[in-house]
Amino acid sequence: MRSYGEHCAIAKSLDLIGDRWSLLIVRELMIRDACRYTDLKYGLPGIATNLLADRLRELEAADVVKREEAPPPVATTLFRLTPRGEELRPVINGLLRWGLPLMRVENPTDTFRSHWLAGALEQTLSDQRPDEPPVALELRTGDRPIVIEAGGGEIGIGLQPAEQPDGILTGPPKALVEVVRGMLDLSAAEEFGVSFEGDRSVLGRIGPREPAGSVAG
Amino acid sequence: MRSYGEHCAIAKSLDLIGDRWSLLIVRELMIRDACRYTDLKYGLPGIATNLLADRLRELEAADVVKREEAPPPVATTLFRLTPRGEELRPVINGLLRWGLPLMRVENPTDTFRSHWLAGALEQTLSDQRPDEPPVALELRTGDRPIVIEAGGGEIGIGLQPAEQPDGILTGPPKALVEVVRGMLDLSAAEEFGVSFEGDRSVLGRIGPREPAGSVAG
DNA sequence: CAGCATCCGCTTTGATACTG
């Protein structure tokens, strides 16, 4: 992109990361850590492959992304955020929080990848019973399962399937999110195609971080 | 801009404010509150007038900006952020903080407007002697003077000249910022064209909010 | 297959001119 040519910190930031796709590449790397080119392309449906290559070069030049040659037997290029790139987290979280209300309308033509939920869940959920032993709730939605881990007062999101989840929640993403946020109860969620297997108490363990209405999405 | 078409809060945000110029328009409205079309164009050097009109329409449709018809004798259109637009402040501040280190290299071809300093100064300065009576320091740089007001532990930036400033600091923007942050003392700053009039104690009253090195810019 | 580069049609942007 052409520089704004302004002596202003905001404009300087946008000179580096204001291009189309740039911040979504950062999102992918924040959620998934080191990624192959192919993983990035998969997580950014619709990006033209030459643009992905261009953006990665630009982000590398801006010290946001670095490229690592993984040693054999992997023997592939991995892309990763630099420390400077990690410092974009407040920006990404700001956009995430601002965008949550926009998720209330579900567009059936939108693409979806389950790992995109990671940030939103981490930001809006909390462990409601910090003193009890940790639990894992698997969400089956979108392309692959993800796992909400609650323990010690913290919420973490795993992108690898848990070996022994305490509960498994299956259904469309928006309904699942409403269930884990406690905005929709399980019986009411059934009509949206949500089903549950396992110990129902894990659903009470995980709840909204803020009053349910404020970050409804 | 074409929608990313992703069921993701970050992508949804960028669908609305990810266009070129959009966040800079938000910046202008955050710094200056209600603005005329002409003021916006002045604060966004290089924007094509048709683009400004387009962006304002898009931001209005996104409930970020609203348009007010000022009554006579003003009789002009004013643009203002909606409450939803105001909620972009964490995003803007995130970009601002991330961009501060980029300001260490000064590009002589960059345009400059003194009101762009408002956010950066507010974010990085603090009142070093909260118990003393308020002071005002005028900065003469760029297109028009701005005023740093320190009092009650708070820092505020005024875009209207103070009627009776306690000190007046004149010079290039980068050097002035370094002086008020205490990274450069007045005698050393003279070689960069900085001069001062008034009560020197006001310079000690205003200082960096964080350790000087961390947000050096 | 992973990681690009090239080509082409379309859309967006930038610069300028013009208008109520």
Next chain:
DNA sequence: CAGTATCAAAGCGGATGCTG
């Protein structure tokens, strides 16, 4: 003052081809 109109140039999206 607050835009619209026009047009060339740049950027983007999609398809395809190349290389280790």
